Amino acid sequence: MTDPETLRPDKARRGTSDRAGDRNPLSTPLGAGALGAVVVVLIAVIAFMPGSTGGPTATPESTCSGSGGSTGCPATPSPPPSTSGTATPGPSFIRPTPTPGPTFASYLVKPGDSLSSIARAFQTTPRSLAWWNRGTYPTLDPESEAYAPNHIEPGWTLVLIPGVTVDDASPPSPSPGASFPPTTPLPTGPTAGGPATVVTNGPRGTTQVALTFDMGGRLDPAVDIVRWLIDHDVHATIFPTGKAGTTTDQGRAALQLAATRPDLFAFGNHSWDHPDFTTLTATQMADQLTKTETALSDLIGAQTRPYFRPPFGAWTAAVRTGVGAAGWADLVMWDVDTIDWKNTTDGGPTAGDIVAKVLSKAQGGSIVLMHLGGWHTLEALPDLLAGLQAKALTPVTLRAMLGD
Incomplete structure (x- = not known):
């Protein structure tokens, strides 16, 4: 049986603490005071260690020999980049912004339109229109023998880039029958502009002259004159009246013959x-012009915009305004008048007079006025062309001279 005395806790504690070798030094006042002093010193040392709050700042190397990991030291941060003038910035890459490609727009051709009038309305050139659309309309291919820039038809859809001109040295090359996809439909007709510009000559300082032939009234030699011009590859511009050019046998024959050579002939509107026109209202002017345009388009596919020649050469500010509003931007006059419409019996010129006048007055940029019904015009043409050649002057159409 167990002795009750062995179960008294106080007895057990006295038994162990009474041993001299096991006495705890902290149980004495001196030991406790020494321990307190040590704690105070440690706190003071820690307070002034590098990196402590309020203490001196040291570099990371002064407190840690390692770079983190097994040493228990925090990883050493990289120093911030230098901002001094000697620093070299590191390489950088900026992704370039892609340049958007040109955006094509579509234009629906209406009666009375021409490549020239469309090009003028959208700040480009007739030849650019031809390049862009040659895949769809082969007669608009400048590299083709069938090239017919004066022939476009109502209902055709042309594509173009407003404000852009094609470089003839590097034209677009669509596959046969292909066309650029239109993306934005344009208005169905050139916007009528301000007053027509009076044009009496083209650029000076060139070797170009424009031979122009009005048609109206007498028509006897008209077909012969056109045939002579074709046989000798002479460029010219014809200004027919709608009535003489489309309602008479001679007029139709002459215009149809000229239309077979669109590379040689351009056309203007002569009412x-x-x-x-100085006696007409703006509405009457527009009727005269559009009626002629429609008739010529139906007969030979010819387009006359932007060229208008006023009957009798008569114009005023009101005429310029009315003609421009109707869509004809150039009121074409002349700087050399042969007066070939007048018979010699009435004081008109002979063939020699016509030749002498043209050769004495023509210069680079000249616009020469003649008539397909002139009394001695056909007789004058051989010497007139030879004389121009001797002066190094070359006949061109108004479109070529004025860049339309």
Whole structure:
């Protein structure tokens, strides 16, 4: 049986603490005081160690020999990049912004339109329109023998880039029958502009002259004159009245013959029946011009915009305004007038007079006025062309001279 005395806790504690070798030094006042002093010193040392709050700042190397990991030291941060003038910035890459490609727009051709009028309305050139659309309309291919820039038809859809001109040295090359996809439909007709510009000559300092032939009234030699010009590859611009050019046998024959050579001939508008435009209202002017344009388009596919020649050469500010509003931007006059419409019996010129006048007055940029019904015009043409050649002057159409 167990002795009750062995179960008294106080007895057991006295038994162990009474041993001299096991006495705890902290149980004495002196030991406790020494321990307190040590704690105070440690706190003071820690307070002034590098990196402590309020203490001196040291570099990471002064407190840690390692770079983190097994040493228990925090990883050494990289120093911030230098901002001094000697620093070299590191390489950088900026992704370039892609340049958007040109955006094509579509234009629906309406009666009375021409490549020239469309090009003028959208700040480009007729030849650029031809390049862009040659895949769809082969007759608009400048490299083709069938090239017919004066022939476009209502209902055609042309593509173009407003404000852009094609470089003839590097034209687009669509596959046969292909076309650029239109993306933005344009208005269905050139916007009527301000007053027509009076043009009496082209650029000076060139070797170009424009031979122009009005048609109206007498028509006897008209077909012969056109045939002679074709046989000798002479460029010219014809200004027919709608009535003479589309309602008479001679007029139709002459215009149809000229239309077979679009590379040689351009066309302008000379009204329907030759009224004095200074006596007409703006509405009457527009009727005269559009009636002629429609008739010529139906007969030979010819487009006359932007060229209008006023009957009798008569114009005023009101005429310029009315013609421009109707869509004809150039009121074409002349700087050399042969007066070939007048018979010699009435004081008109002989063939020699016509030649002498043209050769004495023509210069680079000249616009020469003649008539397909001139009394001695056909007779004068051989010497006139030889004389121009001797002066190093070359006949061109108005479109070529004026860049339309």
